[in-house]
Amino acid sequence: MDATTTIISLTNRFPKLDPHAVENARIVLCDLDGCLISEGRAYSETAGFVAACGARLWIVSNSSDTTAEIMAKRLVEMDIAVPAARILLAGEIALNHLAEVQNIRHLRLFACAELKARARAMGLDPEARDPDAILLCRDPGVTVDTLGEILALVARGVPLWVANEDLSHPGHDNQPVAETGALLAALCAIAPDLRWKSLGKPDPKMLSMALAQTGLRAQDAVFVGDNALTDGRAAADLGMPFIHIQRSAAQ
Template sequence: MDVATTHYPVAHRYTRLDARAVADARLVLCDLDGCLIAQGRPFAETAEFVAACGDRLWIVSNASDSTARAMSRQLAGFGIAVPAARILLAGETMLEHLAHVEGIRRARVFASAALIARAVELGIDPAADAPQAVLLCRDAGVTVETMGPILTQVGQGAPLWVSNEDLSHPGHDTQPVAETGALLAALRAIQPELEWRSLGKPDPMMLTMALTRSGVSAQDAVFVGDNVLTDGAAAAALNMPFVHIQRSIIQ
């Protein structure tokens, strides 16, 4: 059974980015890891695709180890121009939600140095002794030694927020690169009844933010992603056309 075409509105399936697939869209929302870049490097066709899309392109990604400003600078270093104002990343988006909507000021943030610095900018203490929330992002510092303390803090009443539920994304060699969802799966293996909240895809919140800020309707946009279970589901929630970039046989 073809999972992508059976459950989600897949416009086309490609093994690489192709500007012809999005030529008629007024707005092109594109995932980052596995689509535009992998392991910190762009794919061979990324610069050409981004240039062809021009101002129509927004990055809407479950990435949770960088900020929009840092990602814009990183891409610029490869000759790829996407301003920070058109980049939405799950980790940073969740921090902003916690600060501005949930009113969180004390947290335990398990994340990269860049996101910990962003938490401080937003007025969140990322290493509070009595946290109001625990935030889990893609963090190489989370190991079997830190999983116990994370679960203890959650067990003491601090709600768990997870940047995204992706298990992996394809690397340049098509092999899977572990994502935040793999850390969540490990925590759930220890505590199967674990509860959490995530604003990353498949939640359509970031897609809705891009539509609102751009003033384009979902029907006039297209979402380009590598994961039908997260990218495809987010697009389906808004009845938005979906282009599946399937670089790896492992999805």
């Protein structure tokens, strides 16, 4: 059985969030953009879904432009109450991994001001001239010249980490919004042999972290996502049931 077949066998498809679809799960892991919110707005059924899930709900997102603490505050403004302790974001997770597991202190971080501030609070130098690693997040400040800077560092042997490989996430009108993977794709177009590491989905790292913190098994959980190739693969790697949200452009 190949990966695609595994995803299909573990998948249920819904046009929107449905509390009944997750009522038997002891923990509900849910993607953010395209599932709960889009472009800073909650979907019409989000509040009811979040309320029905209660403390079972964890957000597991490839977002790489903010921190869990800031995201939790933004969600409150949308009437979505999920504490920062139950929000796992790929950019912040990658930053924590580099600091705590890789023992990196000198980093070249391509990210928004919020993640750079988080890096400094952790004792990292996010703009090191002689970095021990590069971390590429969703950074609107990356330009053609910046791409050259990244590739020059890689050519010197500095390892490249990428928060996520998503080319886009869906906007509220279902149109694509460029993501970190689009920047990665530009790098690969210039340097086809480029190598990198990523802990963002489809890597199951963040799903495993949620399970570890709750002491539950993959069989006790369900993962709700809008991208079968990333969310679905991450769930399939752990043998976790996957609910695929497939919204129409009319929503």
